[in-house]
Amino acid sequence: xxxxxxxxxxxxxxxxxxxxxxxxxxxxxxxxxxxxxxxxxxxxxxxxxxxxxxxxxxxxxxxxxxxxxxxxxxxxxxx
Amino acid sequence: xxxxxxxxxxxxxxxxxxxxxxxxxxxxxxxxxxxxxxxxxxxxxxxxxxxxxxxxxxxxxxxxxxxxxxxxxxxxxxx
Numbered sequence: 001x002x003x004x005x006x007x008x009x010x011x012x013x014x015x016x017x018x019x020x021x022x023x024x025x026x027x028x029x030x031x032x033x034x035x036x037x038x039x040x041x042x043x044x045x046x047x048x049x050x051x052x053x054x055x056x057x058x059x060x061x062x063x064x065x066x067x068x069x070x071x072x073x074x075x076x077x078x079x
Numbered sequence: 080x081x082x083x084x085x086x087x088x089x090x091x092x093x094x095x096x097x098x099x100x101x102x103x104x105x106x107x108x109x110x111x112x113x114x115x116x117x118x119x120x121x122x123x124x125x126x127x128x129x130x131x132x133x134x135x136x137x138x139x140x141x142x143x144x145x146x147x148x149x150x151x152x153x154x155x156x157x158x
Contacts, residue, residue, distance in 0.1 A: 001116050001118075001125055012155065012157070015157060016157060016158060019157055035156065035157065036156070036157040037080050037127070037152075037154035037155065037156050037157065038154055038155055038157060039080075039152040039153060039154050040155070041153070042152060044152050044154075046080055046125065046152075046154070048116070073116075073118040073121060073123050073125075074118055074120070075116035075117055075118050075123075075125065076091065076116065076117055076119070077114065077115070077116050078091070078094060078095060078098055078114065078115040078116065078117060079095060
């Protein structure tokens with residue numbers, strides 16, 4: 001799970017475009033950006049990503065649109 | 080999406096038990112704790128919850144086990 005802390009409010013259309021860019025780039029890195037959630041008013045984005053490493057996940061964001069996450073947390077999904 | 084910042088590492092079994100307690104309490108509040116993700120080593124938990132309000136989501140955690148989140152972000156899921 002990564003977390004982006006943006007300054008101020010954010011446009012969900014911009015986030016959707018960035019996510020599409022991730023999807024177009026991720027295959028070369030063995031990464032799968034599965035879901036994301038946007039807090040528009042507070043400028044926060046959470047991305048759930050399957051990746052071989054945090055660095056691989058960050059590389060996809062960097063290549064796709066340059067907006068790397070502020071935090072990346074290795075997580076397991078609860079049951 | 081809520082975020083819990085625990086001190087130190089956490090046992091995923093403890094989180095699973097807390098989640099089960101949420102599930103047993105949430106119906107009375109119109110809340111649905113859908114998924115959660117645990118960063119064991121760094122003591123971070125993300126809970127995705129459908130709720131009529133942030134306060135309703137917090138009330139379920141409070142009644143179920145007392146461990147309320149440090150942050151609650153109203154989010155929309157990306158497409």
